[in-house]
Amino acid sequence: AQRVTQPEKLLSVFKGAPVELKCNYSYSGSPELFWYVQYSRQRLQLLLRHISRESIKGFTADLNKGETSFHLKKPFAQEEDSAMYYCALNSGGSNYKLTFGKGTLLTVNP
Amino acid sequence: GAVVSQHPSRVICKSGTSVKIECRSLDFQATTMFWYRQFPKQSLMLMATSNEGSKATYEQGVEKDKFLINHASLTLSTLTVTSAHPEDSSFYICSAVRNLAGGELFFGEGSRLTVL
Numbered sequence: 001a002q003r004v005t006q007p008e009k010l011l012s013v014f015k016g017a018p019v020e021l022k023c024n025y026s027y028s029g030s031p032e033l034f035w036y037v038q039y040s041r042q043r044l045q046l047l048l049r050h051i052s053r054e055s056i057k058g059f060t061a062d063l064n065k066g067e068t069s070f071h072l073k074k075p076f077a078q079e080e081d082s083a084m085y086y087c088a089l090n091s092g093g094s095n096y097k098l099t100f101g102k103g104t105l106l107t108v109n110p
Numbered sequence: 111g112a113v114v115s116q117h118p119s120r121v122i123c124k125s126g127t128s129v130k131i132e133c134r135s136l137d138f139q140a141t142t143m144f145w146y147r148q149f150p151k152q153s154l155m156l157m158a159t160s161n162e163g164s165k166a167t168y169e170q171g172v173e174k175d176k177f178l179i180n181h182a183s184l185t186l187s188t189l190t191v192t193s194a195h196p197e198d199s200s201f202y203i204c205s206a207v208r209n210l211a212g213g214e215l216f217f218g219e220g221s222r223l224t225v226l
Contacts, residue, residue, distance in 0.1 A: 044217040095142050096207050096215045102153040
C-alpha cells in the first residue's frame with residue numbers, strides 16, 4: 001500500500017531563511033507527487049506537482065526516486081508562506097485518488 | 111481557478127439524526143469527486159470516491175451504510191451521515207477532478223459537523 005510520510009509536524013524559520021519541508025513516499029508503482037498548501041481559514045490548494053517541474057511562489061520540489069523523496073524547498077522564506085503544507089501521492093491515475101501525508105505547519109517569523 | 115463549493119460550512123445536529131452535506135463543482139463538470147475526513151491537527155483521510163452515475167467506492171474501514179454518497183449529476187455529490195453520533199463530529203472535505211490539460215483536483219472549503 002502507498003504511504004506518504006512528512007516527518008515534521010511543525011517547522012519554524014525566520015524570514016529570509018531557507019526552508020525545506022520533507023516528504024518521503026512508499027509506492028510500488030510510478031509515483032505522481034504533489035504539494036498542497038492550506039493557508040489559515042482557506043481551502044486546500046495545489047502548490048505544485050512533480051511532473052510540471054515548475055516553481056510556484058519560489059517553491060520547488062524534485063522527485064528523487066532513489067531516496068523516494070519529494071522535499072519542498074524555498075531559498076528565502078517569506079511571512080506569507082506560513083501555512084500547512086501537505087505532500088500527496090496519486091495512486092489513482094487520472095482519477096487523482098490521493099494519499100496525503102500528515103502535513104507540516106510552517107511558521108515564518110519576522 | 112475552478113471552484114468547488116460545499117454546503118453547509120457548519121452544521122450542528124442531535125445524536126441520531128441524519129445530516130446531508132453537498133459538494134458542487136461550480137464551473138466545471140466532475141465525473142469523479144472525493145470525500146475526506148479531517149480530524150483536528152491530522153491529515154485528510156480519504157473516505158470514498160464518488161462516481162457520477164454509479165455507486166461510490168469506499169475505503170477500507172468506512173461504513174457505507176453510515177456515510178451515504180450520491181453523485182447524481184456531473185456537478186453535485188452529496189454525503190449523508192446517517193444516525194449521527196458524537197464520534198462522527200469532524201471536518202468533512204470534498205474534492206472534484208477537473209479533467210482538462212492533464213487534470214487537476216480542486217477542493218471544497220470543508221464542512222464542520224458537530225453532533226451533540
